[in-house]
Amino acid sequence: MKQDVYAVIFISTFSDTTEGYLEMVHQMEDLAKKQPGYLGIESARDKKGITISYWESLEAIKAWKQQSEHILAQKKGIKDWYSWYKVQICKVEREYEFLKS
């Protein structure tokens, strides 16, 4: 049976302070990889940042949101780094891929 995949889309704009930001991003990526139900992550950043993490279930997403170090990172993000962000929890209905041969 095909596995369910959920995507958490995180889109953000930045405030003037970016000190410590990239270190925290890398820490959180390393931490996310250790979470149960983690499937992968994609990100790109210019004026906005978009990060999409993939998970096996809504429960796995909820557990990651409530992970204690991640909570500290979220608070720091709100206090220092982000002027705006939006989070969207999505179910991946289907996907396809192209690879240049």
Add this chain to the structure above:
Amino acid sequence: MKQDVYAVIFISTFSDTTEGYLEMVHQMEDLAKKQPGYLGIESARDKKGITISYWESLEAIKAWKQQSEHILAQKKGIKDWYSWYKVQICKVEREYEFLKS
């Protein structure tokens, strides 16, 4: 009743040729905005590009995929610009937002 929202996640890596790429991106964004069922677009680009477009229905997504100028752009993308891409069709289950006051 709450409106359905579908997200098309498009993640890509680039080949060496980027001539004409940004012009085409802007043309396609302008064109997408005129499509029935279009709700919005977000994008960010560094080593990878991530573009997420939002739609009212799977039918609207299908119609956009088959729009004639968009088909030409897809072919040009495969021929010239992308070394890899992945498309994921998702249903947005819920979302929340933060805006710094």
